[in-house]
Amino acid sequence: MTCRFRSSHLTLAAGCLIGTAAVADTPTLTVYTYDSFVTEWGPGPVIEEEFEKTCGCDLNLVGVGDGAALLARVRLEGERSDADVVLGLDSNLVAAARDTGLFARHGVTADYDLPLTWDDPDFVPYDWGYFAFVHDKDLDAPASLQALADSDLSIVIQDPRSSTPGLGLLMWVKDAYGDDAPAIWEGLADNIVTVTKGWSEAYGLFLEGEADMVLSYTTSPAYHVIAEDDDNKTTAEFDEGHYLQVEVAGKLAASDQPELADQFLDFMVSDAFQSAIPTTNWMYPAVTPEGGLPDGFDGLMVPGKALLIAPDDVPALREDALNEWLTALSR
Amino acid sequence: MADRAQPVRAGAGIVAAGLVAAVVLGALGAVFWRAGGGVSPGPADWAAVRFTVLQALVSATLSLVLAIPVARALARRRFPGRGLLVTLLGAPFLLPVIVAVLGLLAVFGRAGWVNLGLGALGLPPVQVYGLHGVVLAHVFFNLPLATRLILQGWAEIPAERFRLAAQLNLGPAEIRRLLERPMLARIAPGAFAVVFGICLTSFAVALTLGGGPRATTVELAIYQAFQFDFDLGRAAFLACVQIALTLGAALIALRLAAGEGFGAGLDRPVDRWDAATWPLRIWDAVAIALATLFLVVPMAAVAVEGAPGLISLPASVWRAVLTSLGVASLSLVVLAALALPMVAALSTGRRGWIDLAGLLGLAVSPLALGTGLFILLYPLADPAALALPVTAGVNAIMALPFALRILVPAARGVVADHGRLGAQLDMGRGPFFRLVLLPRLAPQLGFAAGLGMALSLGDLGVIALFANHEAATLPLQIYRLMGAYRMEAASGAALLLMALAFGAFWICDHKGRARAVA
Numbered sequence: 001m002t003c004r005f006r007s008s009h010l011t012l013a014a015g016c017l018i019g020t021a022a023v024a025d026t027p028t029l030t031v032y033t034y035d036s037f038v039t040e041w042g043p044g045p046v047i048e049e050e051f052e053k054t055c056g057c058d059l060n061l062v063g064v065g066d067g068a069a070l071l072a073r074v075r076l077e078g079e080r081s082d083a084d085v086v087l088g089l090d091s092n093l094v095a096a097a098r099d100t101g102l103f104a105r106h107g108v109t110a111d112y113d114l115p116l117t118w119d120d121p122d123f124v125p126y127d128w129g130y131f132a133f134v135h136d137k138d139l140d141a142p143a144s145l146q147a148l149a150d151s152d153l154s155i156v157i158q159d160p161r162s163s164t165p166g167l168g169l170l171m172w173v174k175d176a177y178g179d180d181a182p183a184i185w186e187g188l189a190d191n192i193v194t195v196t197k198g199w200s201e202a203y204g205l206f207l208e209g210e211a212d213m214v215l216s217y218t219t220s221p222a223y224h225v226i227a228e229d230d231d232n233k234t235t236a237e238f239d240e241g242h243y244l245q246v247e248v249a250g251k252l253a254a255s256d257q258p259e260l261a262d263q264f265l266d267f268m269v270s271d272a273f274q275s276a277i278p279t280t281n282w283m284y285p286a287v288t289p290e291g292g293l294p295d296g297f298d299g300l301m302v303p304g305k306a307l308l309i310a311p312d313d314v315p316a317l318r319e320d321a322l323n324e325w326l327t328a329l330s331r
Numbered sequence: 332m333a334d335r336a337q338p339v340r341a342g343a344g345i346v347a348a349g350l351v352a353a354v355v356l357g358a359l360g361a362v363f364w365r366a367g368g369g370v371s372p373g374p375a376d377w378a379a380v381r382f383t384v385l386q387a388l389v390s391a392t393l394s395l396v397l398a399i400p401v402a403r404a405l406a407r408r409r410f411p412g413r414g415l416l417v418t419l420l421g422a423p424f425l426l427p428v429i430v431a432v433l434g435l436l437a438v439f440g441r442a443g444w445v446n447l448g449l450g451a452l453g454l455p456p457v458q459v460y461g462l463h464g465v466v467l468a469h470v471f472f473n474l475p476l477a478t479r480l481i482l483q484g485w486a487e488i489p490a491e492r493f494r495l496a497a498q499l500n501l502g503p504a505e506i507r508r509l510l511e512r513p514m515l516a517r518i519a520p521g522a523f524a525v526v527f528g529i530c531l532t533s534f535a536v537a538l539t540l541g542g543g544p545r546a547t548t549v550e551l552a553i554y555q556a557f558q559f560d561f562d563l564g565r566a567a568f569l570a571c572v573q574i575a576l577t578l579g580a581a582l583i584a585l586r587l588a589a590g591e592g593f594g595a596g597l598d599r600p601v602d603r604w605d606a607a608t609w610p611l612r613i614w615d616a617v618a619i620a621l622a623t624l625f626l627v628v629p630m631a632a633v634a635v636e637g638a639p640g641l642i643s644l645p646a647s648v649w650r651a652v653l654t655s656l657g658v659a660s661l662s663l664v665v666l667a668a669l670a671l672p673m674v675a676a677l678s679t680g681r682r683g684w685i686d687l688a689g690l691l692g693l694a695v696s697p698l699a700l701g702t703g704l705f706i707l708l709y710p711l712a713d714p715a716a717l718a719l720p721v722t723a724g725v726n727a728i729m730a731l732p733f734a735l736r737i738l739v740p741a742a743r744g745v746v747a748d749h750g751r752l753g754a755q756l757d758m759g760r761g762p763f764f765r766l767v768l769l770p771r772l773a774p775q776l777g778f779a780a781g782l783g784m785a786l787s788l789g790d791l792g793v794i795a796l797f798a799n800h801e802a803a804t805l806p807l808q809i810y811r812l813m814g815a816y817r818m819e820a821a822s823g824a825a826l827l828l829m830a831l832a833f834g835a836f837w838i839c840d841h842k843g844r845a846r847a848v849a
Contacts, residue, residue: 035807036814040647062715066814068558075561076365076705082713096561154441159538161555193441194460195543197535197551200813201429205539207818208433209442223816282816322559326375329543 028058029260031249032083034070036281038063043273043280050272057260066198067164071097078102079254084261087126087249087268090164092171092318094123094248094311104253107262110269113288115244115306123248123311126268127283129217130242130303131168132235134203139212141236145176148238149187154211156193156202160322163198164245169215171314172243174321175307181321185328192329218242218301223282226296234301241305247283339746339768340760344676347669348688351728355691358703359567359574365706366563372572376565379552380572382545386462386537387530390469394526395519397470398477401622403511404615405478406485407603416623417482418837420475423626425785425832427806428535429813430633430825435459435468435540437632444628460542468536473526475626480525480736483775484518485511487744490601497605506605517588518740524584525736528577528693549573553696563702570699577694578687585683633822633829640823648824651808652831658723658804659787659835665727666783670734674772675764677735678742679750689735692728700725705797718797722804726790730783737779738772745771781839785832805831 038044038061048059062083064073067090074086079102089097097103108124118125133148133155135141142148148155158166173181193211196202206214213236221233249268251261267273275289278297285293309317405417423431438444439459446456459467488510496506534550549569556566676685704725708717745768753763769776791806803811805828812821 035811039811039815040645041815041817072558072561076702077709080710159544159551161551161559189543192543194539194541196539198814200810201432201535201539203816204429204433204813204818204821205436205440208436208440210436210440220816227816326544330545 026056026058027257027260028060029055029084029257029264030060030062030082031085031087031264032062032064032070032074032081033086034066034088035063037061037088041280043276046276046280047273050276051264051267054267055260055263057257059264067093068162068167074102074252075100081252081254083252084255084257085249085251085264089123089248089250090167091244091246091248091308091311092164092167092314094120095313095315097250098122098312099315102252102254103250104255104258106251106265108265108269110287112269112286113284114246114286116308118246120248120311123250124265124268125246125248125286126273127277127281127286128244128246129219129283130244130306131165131172131215132218132220132237132242132301132303133213134206134216134220134233134235135213137232137234141213141234143237144239145173145184146187146240148191148213148236149184151191153191153213154193155188155191155213155215156205156211157195157215158199158202159195159197160325163196165199165202165215165217166195167318168243168245170321170325171309171317172307174317175243175309176240182324182328185325189329195329217245217283218303219278219282219284219297222278222294222296222300225299226279226294231299237301237303241307242303244306244308245283246286246308339675339679339764340672341676341679343672344674344685347672348676348685351669351691351731352688354704354724354728355695355700358700358707359570359695361703361706362563362567362570362699366567370564370568371562372565372568375547376549376552376569379547379549379569380576383531383533383537383548383550383573384576386465386469386533386541386546386548387527389462390466390473390530391523391527393466394470394473394477395481395523397622398474398481398522399515399519400614400618401474402478402481402485404618405482406601407605408612408615408619416619417479418833418840419627419630420478420622423471423630424473424476424782425789425836426630426633426829427789427791427809427825430809430829431472431629432468432536432539433636433822433825434629434633435471437636438629439464439467444632460540462541462546464540464542465533465537465546468540469530469533471626471629472536473529474622476529476733477522477526478622479778480522481515481518483737483778484514484740486774487741488514488601493601493603493605497602501605503605503608503611520584520588521736521740524577524581524690525693525732527580528690528732531573531577531694532696549576550696550698553698557698557702566699566702570696573696574691574694578690581687581690581694582683585686630829634826637822637824637826637829640819640821641826642823644820644823644827645812647803648805648808648812648820648827651803651805651824652827654719654803655788655805655828655831658719658726659784661720661723662726662730662787663780663784665724666730666734667780669727669731670738670779673731673735674738674742675768677739678746678768686735686739690732692730693732697725697729701797714797721797722790723787726787727783729790730779730786733782733786734779737775737782741772741775742768777840781836784835784839788832788835789828 036042044061048061051059064070067088070088071093074081103122105121106124112118114128142151157169160166160170173184177184202214203216218235224230224233251265255261269287271289274285274287275291277283277285278294436443449456492510532550534548537546537548538551549572553566553569556562673685673689704721705714749767753767789806809821809824812824
């Protein structure tokens with residue numbers, strides 16, 4: 001670890017003591033991301049090492065809460081923000097992020113392996129996944145949202161007001177059913193054991209046996225196979241198709257390192273970055289790396305149909321969808 | 332007060348209270364200022380206010396009603412392991428929310444022990460989710476606190492009163508009327524206000540166990556305003572509603588908390604001749620056994636769940652332990668610097684506004700406070716660099732209401748009982764504070780310090796807003812582990828956190844426990 005130019009800061013002081021002497025002329029690229037990205041088991045450490053090999057810079061990854069908190073933080077800081085790049089926004093938040101006017105256009109071109117075309121001028125995707133309900137293999141799983149609503153299976157979901165997967169399910173039902181979404185939610189109301197603040201709580205409840213299924217990703221079983229050698233988890237394929245979560249990054253217009261920021265976005269869709277994604281972030285890489293996907297990803301359910309509401313259409317739908325959700329589940 | 336006869340000084344306490352009020356109200360003001368005014372709470376927000384008040388009223392009432400028999404039983408019984416039990420009673424209150432919820436669900440959840448037992452007997456399962464689930468969790472969190480606060484009330488009745496009662500051959504009914512009810516009338520309203528305040532700011536517990544958006548609390552509405560709508564004005568307005576509710580409850584409680592203390596005693600061990608009958612023994616044994624079962628079994632579930640994960644804890648967890656201990660120690664220093672002058676100021680008169688300023692830490696939404704401080708500090712310094720000191724300061728402000736609740740009644744007693752003697756001896760304020768007040772408050776100081784330290788260890792609070800990955804506290808690290816599928820490591824870290832909080836509480840509370848035992 002090298003000493004950042006803010007070496008007076010308490011939290012970095014310890015790192016400076018054991019690190020090399022301060023290198024005042026090394027530029028620093030500051031990237032805001034969500035918490036789990038920067039942990040020692042997340043993609044952060046590998047990506048920092050790989051990028052610093054080539055950039056002649058110091059990559060400062062700052063973890064700030066979860067996906068929704070990340071955007072709130074950038075808005076609070078506004079143009080004075082130290083961040084050069086924000087990494088970790090969900091496709092459902094892209095329009096809100098664009099509306100802040102804080103983000104700049106990018107010049108990245110890549111051959112994306114996304115199930116849908118992505119050509120957003122401001123935000124570059126780095127990974128993606130299908131939302132899906134995870135369950136134990138011995139469960140007789142329903143084949144559609146409608147069938148789930150008609151069944152008496154129990155599920156745990158996340159609150160769309162505080163969690164990006166929760167918002168994803170809201171958009172999933174809206175995209176698949178449009179004006180009939182309220183009927184689906186009314187049907188689901190008696191299946192929903194409870195609604196949690198975030199993904200962690202919901203997944204924890206599911207693992208404790210509180211529900212038959214939990215809203216997560218089709219890639220979740222890969223974690224259990226690869227890290228725990230447990231192939232007892234799977235996901236249910238729904239006829240309506242599966243809503244996508246595309247995770248993106250954007251460059252801040254007020255960045256004092258615009259070239260480095262561009263360089264980082266290019267690096268983000270390269271092999272060195274993308275090959276770290278599957279087994280650290282447990283999502284599909286936006287560009288499949290040369291070595292392909294790791295073992296454990298090959299057995300995953302691949303939905304026949306991918307759903308995604310165009311980012312710029314989300315704000316108009318979000319408020320109504322939330323009210324429908326609140327009304328159906330508050331009965 | 333210029334009255335020379337007062338044995339303690341009020342000035343420093345007024346400054347400390349002003350400082351607390353300035354930080355909390357300044358932070359909210361900053362959110363309003365950043366929002367540029369504009370407030371539009373909708374019908375959903377008012378529904379959240381109604382649900383919040385309802386669940387807080389039920390939770391606080393039930394916690395108090397159940398705490399009284401438990402505290403009475405603990406006050407008049409001596410048995411091996413009582414000290415350990417009194418300390419254990421502090422533990423649920425100190426657990427991070429998600430850990431406690433998972434512990435509760437291991438017992439009361441769908442696949443929990445209660446339902447396994449019911450299933451074995453061929454009975455239908457019970458459903459924990461709903462208003463009753465919220466209340467269950469809040470009673471789990473707050474019954475121990477209420478019990479300790481009330482138990483302290485019993486401990487403050489001098490042994491001589493019980494001796495006199497025995498000489499007058501007074502039975503349990505007369506003791507209840509002459510000693511216990513007046514004591515409860517003095518202590519219970521304050522305890523109720525504190526528990527009510529805690530339940531008002533609940534969010535994750537209420538949502539998870541409430542079973543869905545029916546259980547939307549004001550804190551969740553604030554969260555939504557910040558993160559879903561980015562409507563800072565509405566968030567700040569809702570934070571003010573929350574403060575008004577807590578302070579309103581506190582004002583009523585302070586007004587209701589009537590009656591004088593019981594005067595000085597010679598600190599003899601308490602003998603309870605009145606309680607030696609078998610029906611009372613059985614009643615007390617049942618109260619203690621039920622409370623112990625209710626509180627200890629979910630914690631045992633946390634321990635059972637966490638034990639396998641303990642061996643393979645990642646290094647970052649140990650770093651987080653050190654960070655947490657540092658933050659908690661710093662927070663204890665700040666807490667002492669704020670609480671001691673305020674206690675001194677409050678011990679000589681009622682000075683309601685100092686009490687209210689002390690309660691602000693309980694009343695304010697952690698998210699609103701954190702965001703406000705962020706807005707204030709961001710132009711001045713890198714938030715990440717301030718993460719740990721700000722967390723320690725906020726933790727101290729949040730622990731302050733508890734410290735005051737614990738210290739002030741006892742300090743008033745000391746000043747009333749010994750103040751005049753001190754004045755006759757021409758004791759200066761400094762020596763009185765050092766030689767009389769502090770030593771006589773030792774048990775309460777230990778309890779307050781233990782609670783403050785453990786609260787800080789278990790708090791997720793504002794650190795998430797400020798931290799970067801180099802400075803994670805243990806609760807934040809537990810959330811990060813859970814967020815990366817590592818539930819086993821998270822359970823292990825949770826057990827470690829429980830042990831740490833408990834250990835800190837055990838060490839600090841040594842005197843308090845001894846007093847509660849004696």
